[in-house]
Amino acid sequence: MDDLDPAPDYPALLRLDGRVLVVLGAGAGIGRQCAHALAQAGATVVCVDREPAAAKAVADEVGGHPVTADVTTRAEVARVFREAAAVGPVTGVVDIVGLAVLRPLMDFDDADYDHQFDVVLRHGFLTLQLGGRALADAGGGAMVFIGSVSGHTYAAKETVYGAAKAALHRMVESAGRELAPLGVRVNAVAPGFTRTPGIADAVAGAGWPETAGGNAYSFTILSLP
Numbered sequence: 001m002d003d004l005d006p007a008p009d010y011p012a013l014l015r016l017d018g019r020v021l022v023v024l025g026a027g028a029g030i031g032r033q034c035a036h037a038l039a040q041a042g043a044t045v046v047c048v049d050r051e052p053a054a055a056k057a058v059a060d061e062v063g064g065h066p067v068t069a070d071v072t073t074r075a076e077v078a079r080v081f082r083e084a085a086a087v088g089p090v091t092g093v094v095d096i097v098g099l100a101v102l103r104p105l106m107d108f109d110d111a112d113y114d115h116q117f118d119v120v121l122r123h124g125f126l127t128l129q130l131g132g133r134a135l136a137d138a139g140g141g142a143m144v145f146i147g148s149v150s151g152h153t154y155a156a157k158e159t160v161y162g163a164a165k166a167a168l169h170r171m172v173e174s175a176g177r178e179l180a181p182l183g184v185r186v187n188a189v190a191p192g193f194t195r196t197p198g199i200a201d202a203v204a205g206a207g208w209p210e211t212a213g214g215n216a217y218s219f220t221i222l223s224l225p
């Protein structure tokens with residue numbers, strides 16, 4: 001027991017009262033849970049999804065603000081941060097957008113390739129640029145991106161998905177160095193199998209308990225200054 005150095009009030013350090021945070025891909029799965037977690041910590045959450053009903057449903061659940069947008073285009077990402085700024089200065093972003101196109105390499109055509117890289121990587125690039133600027137203008141903040149263990153390892157049918165996630169990881173690491181001087185911290189989390197609507201479809205028929213071990217394989221990529 002050390003009376004001169006009492007333990008801090010740790011839950012108080014995690015509070016986000018009065019802050020505005022943006023969740024990209026908030027409509028389902030990990031994004032929806034992130035929106036709930038942030039709202040429970042006191043944040044006002046801007047819930048962004050390409051599905052209007054999903055964006056509204058989650059915003060209603062967490063008392064946040066819905067925005068319908070496809071964040072794979074520059075114009076839409078710019079609009080997201082304009083609409084979020086109208087709610088208040090944005091000090092945090094969680095970008096969970098992503099989708100695995102699980103298909104043998106020989107069956108992948110050029111349109112699949114463009115789609116896979118847009119839905120995993122392009123929005124990350126746009127969010128780092130436009131969201132990074134918004135956070136810097138607000139005096140600083142933090143961004144978290146959702147990668148995947150598929151970006152760290154290899155697997156059949158994940159040749160393009162894994163490559164896109166690996167590129168997202170490296171983009172986040174390098175952008176962290178560039179944005180740190182602006183007061184913006186950038187990190188990524190690379191989950192393993194996580195039971196969500198998206199993954200349930202992907203592994204349908206394979207048998208969940210045999211296929212997935214919960215969050216048995218999770219990495220955190222730290223990109224600190």
Ligand SMILES: NC(=O)c1ccc[n+]([C@@H]2O[C@H](COP(=O)([O-])OP(=O)(O)OC[C@H]3O[C@@H](n4cnc5c(N)ncnc54)[C@H](O)[C@@H]3O)[C@@H](O)[C@H]2O)c1
Pocket residue numbers: 024025026027028029030031048049050051054069070071072096097098099100119146147148149190191192193194195196197198199
């Ligand atoms: N679930 C897993 O097992 C798992 C494992 C590793 C990594 N991940 C990654 O975690 C992230 C979330 O996965 P999930 O399983 O929760 O996904 P999900 O499919 O359950 O939910 C994704 C949400 O993002 C939205 N979205 C998709 N594309 C969008 C776009 N272009 N613009 C705006 N919104 C868009 C969807 O409408 C949906 O609401 C993804 O990046 C995924 O690659 C998931």
